[in-house]
Amino acid sequence: MIDRVISPEETYDSVNERISAIVFKRQRSWGWLIGFALAFLLLSVLVGSLFWLFFRGVGIWGINIPVAWGFAIINYVWWIEIAQGGTFISAVLLLFHQQWRTSVNRFTEAVTLFALACAGLFPVLHLGRPQYAFYLMPYPNTLGLWPQFISPLVWDFFAVVTYGSVSILFWYMGLVPDLATLRDRTDRKYLRRLYSIMSFGWRNSARHWNHYETTYKVIAALAAPLVISVHSIVGLDFAYTIVPGWHSTIFPPFFVVGAIFSGFAMVLTLVIPVRAIYRLHNVITDNHLRNMAKMLLAMGMFVLFGHFSELFMAWFSGDIYDQYHATHEALGTYAPVFWITFVCNIVLIQLLWFKYVRHSPVILFLVAGAVNVGMWTERYLNVVGSLHRDYLPSSWAIYHGSFWDWSTFIGSMGLFLTLLFLFVRFLPLVSISEVRRLVYERDIE
Amino acid sequence: MNQNDLTSIPLYGLMAEFDSAEELIAAARLTTKAGYKITDAYAPFPIEDLNDALDLPASRIPIVMLCGAIIGAFLGYGMQYYATVISYPMNIGGRALPSWPGLIPVTIEFTILAAVCCGIFSLFIVTKLPRVYHPVFNHPDFRRASQDGFFLCIRAKDKRFDYVATERFLRDLDPISVMAVEK
């Protein structure tokens, strides 16, 4: 069964060669250059938007009273949920001994990191006075003031910081043996030196492997509850309030599931082209895609359940405000957004019931892309849909993203893609050592 | 190579190379049986069997991480309690002091962060990394240890180490090669 995740003709050498070649190959690849150029263009859009933002203030966005949160928070939630996919694949699947994770975990962890980088940006940007963001940090100051610890935003701050640092450590730890491999495969003096420093002089000693393996597994075991706590906290940002449509106990689990959902979707949308470009079909087999497709479907059904329970609770609670919100969401101002979400997140994924769809990378790619869109519009509904009509009709108002909202959002994709392009170019995007182990395990079978 | 120049150069150990993991494991097992203590093996990926072949003790890092977790938890909650109840108590929305459920999330994050950091740091300590230079790198083929080479090394400072005997012992395990590794 193992050769379903690694093709029979692969040997240690071929694996080393295939993966490190991506890093070492000198002949220039136009595809990469163009892709990187586009990504960098988007990144500069972000930089421009931020300059204007700091110059004029958050008023350049469409936010208002009552809708005081807009794109910034939507994007934050969207990105951090994308981040979840990577951690889930690399950590949770590791614990469940899913061998098929090995050839994709490195890549998905990278996705996690870069998505986190984007996510981490927005909570700071959306502040009216970002220069004082450090007030959320507990640090000794002359006023003797502390953060207000029962605020979900403070929880958020700690969650994102923890999540970020753990992900980086976990990711780099996995990278160390591969850096050693790169060190040993190059003859160029300085490159060799660079890699040997980056790999801390790793020398594949059995005694080191022993500690390394244990620690790696334990950290993975800790990462699993970590991501769950992180996304519960993101859910609590909303559930903690008394805003109709936010004030609901389903939110924390709902956000965790939604996160895995969008995480897998994003991984699929990225892995399918990457594996096509770098011809990695032997290490990232169709079987990988199928498994992820199944996960996507399963999570999608959970999301559907979340929606259902929201509606049910609105009706069951007898709370007129919740009921108004529930009906208005589907039929009111933002009905189009609702129905887009409905189609992308609930209707389309039903295709995944069919083997044919799961076996066709192209359709998978399209479905996954749709889910990415759907998750964004869903967050739009969560944030804007609830805020724009709360308790007193006198304060009801409409919200629309301004030009700068959009440019910042699209620009953040630029940041993500730029980092991703640099990663696939300069670091092994599949874990060489783990694939070697796969080859070994295949052989002894 | 002959006896006298061998004694003249400082020796790290003798390194034998095998062409598959299985052979390495078998060799390691024999080496351990032969009573060699200060040995090490090098393989391009972790192999569980090597651990008992060289009878390496299970890593104790998890215990360190557990301690880290517990300390982190106390630190996390303690800081929040001190801040909200002792250092600067305030009436926040008429909530009780401390409103402990609100302090749980940060406590959890503290716990996990502390545990992971402890793990990483203790890993550095036990492996004595980073260390960019190491004698084993003097072995001409050692580069393959990170690709497809499997090496077994008996350190010169092992008390049962005797250049001639040990070399013969290694050769009997029929490796690809046996080489002396200089300090």
Place this chain on the structure above:
Amino acid sequence: MNALSKTEVRAELDGKSGPQFWRSLDELADRPEFREFLEREFPAGASEWPNDQLSRRHFLGLLGATLALAGVTGCTRAPADKIVPYVKQPENVVPGQPLYYATAMPLHGRGRGILVKTEMGRPIKIEGNPAHPDSLGATDAITQAAVLSLWDPDRSLAPYLHNRISSWPAFQAELLAVLQKMDADGGASTRILAEPDLSPTLARQRQALLAKYPRLRWHEWSPAGATASAPKPDYDLGKADLIVAIGSDFLSELPGSLRYTRQFAVRRRVLNGKANPNRLYVLESTPTLTGAMADERLPAAPDRIAAVLHSLGAMTTENLNAAEKQFAEKLRADLAQFTGSKIVIVGASEPPEVQTLAATLGARFPAAPPDQLTDLARNLQSGNVKQLFILGANPVYAAPFDLKFREAVAKATFAVHLALYRDETSACCRWHLPQAHFLETWSDILASDGTPSILQPAISPLYSGRSEHELLAMMLGDFQPDGYEIVRETWRAGAPNDDFEPLWRESTHDGVVRKLSAPAAGAALVANAPTAPRLEANQTYLLFRLDPTIGDGRWSNNGWLQELPKPLTKLTWDNAALIAPAMADRLGLTNGDVVELRCNGATVEAPIWILPGQADRCVTIHLGYGRSQAGSVGNGCGFDAYQLRHSTTPWLAVGLEIKKTGRRRELATTQHHHSMEGRDIIRVASAATFRGKPNFASASLTSKASLLPETPPLGPGRYAWGMTVDLGTCTGCNACISACQAENNIPIVGKRQVLMNREMHWIRIDRYFEGSADTPRILHMPVLCMQCEKAPCEIVCPVAATVHDDEGLNAMVYNRCVGTRFCSNNCPYKVRRFNFLEYSAPAGSAFAQRQNPNVTVRRRGVMEKCTYCLQRITAARIASDLQSRAIRDGEIVTACQQACPAEAIVFGDIQDRRSRVSQRKSEPVNYSLLDELNTKPRTTYLARVTNPA
């Protein structure tokens, strides 16, 4: 007047844009007004001012000079004359100690007594004068905002000759020659156009002038139609059990409205669990605040109003529709029942036919305001008038279009215009003279009931302004006029021989003149009454009304009033053609559709606003907008309704035609949703229901179990502040909003920001419609921070920038706020306001001098909200601590409470069982908004008890 700092201007020159003059004065930089502003700073250099586009280098150079001169003009100047503080204060100003001066504000020719609060010599706030009959301590929104006009940098700063800067001596030189000419012909070719003003001094000067120049003609005119000479009927609403208002908004538009509101409120209030409300019938064509208070309201076109009134007399109800019939029968029954204690009030703007019919019901009304402008215009056209002196008025903008006043004025060889601003009229006159603001002048004026007050300056003229008295004195030959002496002369005449000084001192101190008397005002005036339009059925009527915030246009450069939501439409920065929903359906119009209004042979393009409760076949347009030379704030807002106003039909025109243009205009409203969605927000019951079930408002409330400890962990402190708002007496007049704005340095954001729902008012008045769209019930509810004991905003703030103090205040720590806006999201009342951009006036601007020094000016990116006027609480605490006593009940009044004419807002210590607020809270009608959320608001409401027939 302060200069701008160079950095600010550079920031401006880097190309800032947008209408928010308010966000930074500098945005004027590339506008002509700004050049003027520079000229004013040093008139000497102004003559060689380059008319062509000035270069940045030159511009900055001049700015340096401005900066240098800032010290001269910027420092506050104590009035030269001897004026008397209202309260016993040391003569010399104590830093941090405000001084109050009693004076009066002229409004439609009548005086409203006010107290001006000055900090270090700067007038910063206006309060009502409790001793004055037209104020009784209250103010309205316009009075509150008047102080902003004082500091308006767009005000005229120097005399202008043919729109080029000149000087007073130059003017006096010309005047001398003119006076000689007048002496020759006895003033035959000379006219004076003044605004109606019941000022004894003005009357005295007028008589003196007419005596000196027997053939001179004095015209009195104001677009508001009010005339000084016409006697105003006065009412005592306190005694009335039945009030019938026919097209009269007596609660807000009459000079005595504040007093009427007070009297009216007394009868509507639930006191000690009992209510004995009067009954108010309102018959009107366009909704008014009075209509919103009505127990029985019938919107009807003028011809239907006439029909209803006629049927009352004729004891018949045929040719009335169902609604009219019902209304008529109820009214007839009540008129019969309350013969002794009824008051019928008819609006001055109603057609004569209606007024005469109303008279049969016992209504008293002023004679139709005599129109003296037509005569003047005719004589100007025919060239009979060579010298024209315009005192204050702005006829070129506001005169009926058929008089073609622009050309008319041009015919006068020596036209002099004394005004606060260089407006449309100034541009057409030979001379423009800067008028002193009423807070800078000595004068006197009568209240609506005839009580005289002395106007004393709270600050000597900031610029080279002169009062109309001083100008008239010049015409009388005194070229060194002294306003102080002119006014004293008037009153000395009527003083018992030698005890004038103490009486004068007392009068100026109190703000009302009791023991002194002045020569009776009033003079024979030329007049020809407007011809009444014939009220035919199925006509479409065009109603002209003064704008509820900027009046006839004289306040159009006042940002506070521009951004103040109109009480019923909630529109800001614009006027619109108000039409009934039914009519809108017929014509297929929606809000914002621009239509062409054709009437009296003139056309104007106006955006549509659908107003429930508007009578069918009636279109209401508000005067005062569409100005071209109001100033940087007022220019270009709205459309000019005067272009449709014919001299013969000033208030009501028939035969209106409406044509769709297909274009649209965005209208900035502060409330988009007008139904309560069946939510229990404003609680109302009829007196009958109330007697049966006094606690109808709070009966629904059931206490919910909570795991949280009930008592706050800290406090309670020495006091527990709380507030009640009485929905039964609140008329929704906006005074509280304006007062709060002045007290708390609340910035203006401009139309574009209002369109984005970013207005900053800390207290707002929600207006809901209930029932059918044609005859809805109109409800008002002031909403300010509830100071919840279990504040949802506090628990979500990550930096503890909003926390509770031990006296129950939900405090905002501005310098701690990082601007997550989470608190606003979690506020169910949505009373928090956010500085999305840099809204506050820059430190260098004139408006910075107006600001209340005791209230922090909020920076960009900071959340703000009502804090029960914390600065006033603190002031009272300091005062009481100094005397080591507790703060007395009523010692602290919040700005909104102080302004409220209906005394609907009560603030105080709810720990003290005997305090007024505690008593109000113990009324059965007391309830808290959204009580099901268990936020435990400190601000509670008293449900409204109506008295329908």
